[in-house]
Amino acid sequence: MKKSFILITCILMAFILSACSMNNTPTKRVEEFLDNYTHNSQSVLKDLKEMVDSDGLMNDSQRSTYTDIMKKQYKDMTYDIKDETIDGDNATVTVELEVYDYYKINRDSQDYFNNNREQFQDDNNNEGLVEKAKEGIENAIDNFSSSKYIDYRLGNLQNANERVKYTIDFTLKKVNDKWMLNELDDATRQKIHGLYEH
Secondary structure (H helix, E strand, O other), X not given: OHHHHHHHHHHHHHHXXXXXXXXXXXXXXXXXXXXXXXXXXXXXXXXXXXXXXXXXXXXXXXXXXXHXXXXXHHHHOEEEEEXXXXXXXXXXXXXXXXXXXXXXXXHHHHHHHXXXXXXXXXXXXXOOHHHHHHHOHHHHOOOEOHHHHHHHHHHHHHOXXXXXXXXEEEEEEEEOOEEEEOOXXXXXXXXXXXXXXX
């Protein structure tokens, strides 16, 4: 009886150690990182709140709307691990990521604004508009409402359905026998947010 208990304990320990080492791979580390986004984890939402709160142009309602837009981006993100290369204590995991194409929406919104500035005039701040009109139409329509433009752009982002694929190489380093993701560069962050220029 005692021998069978020891044997079962040894098998369980071997299974647990095997499971731990299977989770300690570069690919698993990248999957955990990306799953934090798709599950809207607390750490991801904390970073998102800091990013949105730092925007000085949006009002509270617009910040709330933008937060929901980004949560949708993260939740609907899909990814496919394409390759894993290990070279000693360094590794690269290549991922194909698909997200909503917020870059295109922002670009198209800006183009529309540039060609239709009169639609974004500030109705509450017409002081000096007549004088500006005398100087020329271009100066007259510079009296625009940034809030109207932000609402327009946010409305377009809310209706996003066009998606874009990016390829990302995540780099990792083994520290104390554990794979750690290296700091992300700006291009990678923009790809995750769907804001990378293409």
